[in-house]
Amino acid sequence: MVVLTSELIEIRQEDGGLSGWLRWPGSLKPAPGQYLLGRAVDLPAALPSTLYACGWQTGRVQVTGLPPAWNVGTPVALRGFLGQGFSLPASAARVALAALSARPARLRLLMQAALARGASVAFYAQGVPPGLPDEVEVLPLNLLPEAPAWADYLAVELDGIQVRAWRKWFNLRYDQPLACPAEAVVGVPMPCGEVAACGLCAVETRSGWRLACKDGPVFALASLAVD
């Protein structure tokens, strides 16, 4: 984990909000699914903003979830990279990704990692997420139940309120397993970023409560408690 002062260098509209590039002078790379906590140095705010890493290049990191008050040039204090990221199996040749809360940017780093390994990638989403490479096949969410039969690995992004009903996206009965290994990045507020055990980001799993800020935000999909 690093604590440093950065600067916002580019902003774009994405996922119904703002994403952008921040200077990242360190050599530490985010694992897909990890996040940063950021505060604008000169803008007093009660809480830091949770910024999901969605791109990386030498000297800069792309994040989603920028607050509207930040502008290009805003100095930002960053802490991270935090949390547990996705574990893309080395052998995965067919990777299915699904944006269940309409925030496909949270899966972008994972998508890039899969493509870099030569995997075929299918992206299930509502509409066509912007900026996808040509080699990624885009499919509608209503075809998601077919994904586990095709994929070697599946990853979804979803919000906290969707967690307990994730099985309905795959038309699974309670006791029916997914046909492939699967993980989920769970979008919940994580204002303390591992330091306080405040419980705000608590996610119920089959083996008890876990904190998304520290034990997640990526969880094995099958471990999430369901209704």
Added chain:
Amino acid sequence: MEMDALRPTLDLASPWMNAAGTLGFAPPADLPQLEPPGAFVTNAVSLRPRTPAESRALLEYPGGALIHTGLVNPGIQKVLKKYAPRWARSSLPIWVHLLAETPEEIYSLARQLENVEGVAALEVGLPPQAGPDLCLEMVQAACGELPVAAHLALNQSGAEWIKKLTASGASGLVLGAPRGVMPGAGGKQVSGRLYGPGLLPQTLAALKNLAGLGLPLIAGAGIFNRADGAACLAAGALAVQVDTALW
């Protein structure tokens, strides 16, 4: 005068510390703070374990945020088992924040902590719905070998009964995050604690209003930088507690 001589005092090498609920149950190894701290305040600890509130929420508004978590903690037994060794090794005095609904619970918590190495003070969280008599009884129940700081929400700091705190045996009063209500999902009202730099004027006003209380005051709301803390200390606070600015 006699009670003052017997009352344990809140001794601090530095007037800065974290607020309860901001840094977990034991001092972290490497988190930057605004100033070198004089103590470490734990998350709230209750007699029995508490799970996350079903209605937990984070609601941001201009200048602040409302947070409702349910004050999740594993209960005193597990806290002691896991963290007492770290408290004993800590270079910082440990203040344990107690969470309870009755004086009996506070009494039990306090007695279990009194001889734990590293624990230097108890901070008694007073329930928002508790009446004056219950609040005073809870503070009294905590009093014993360790100094006791009563922890009150800032928006309750004007209550008349606070003048009786000095006689209750308390060694100090923490003016903590106030409580408020915001509309949540579906318009449902959500109650929780408020955080943000906009609270500083209210904290300074409370310090001014309680200046004649005769009890050390600790300012614990709205402090987001060194200047905020310095202002509270200049206004007469014994110490300041920093909350979400540490995240």
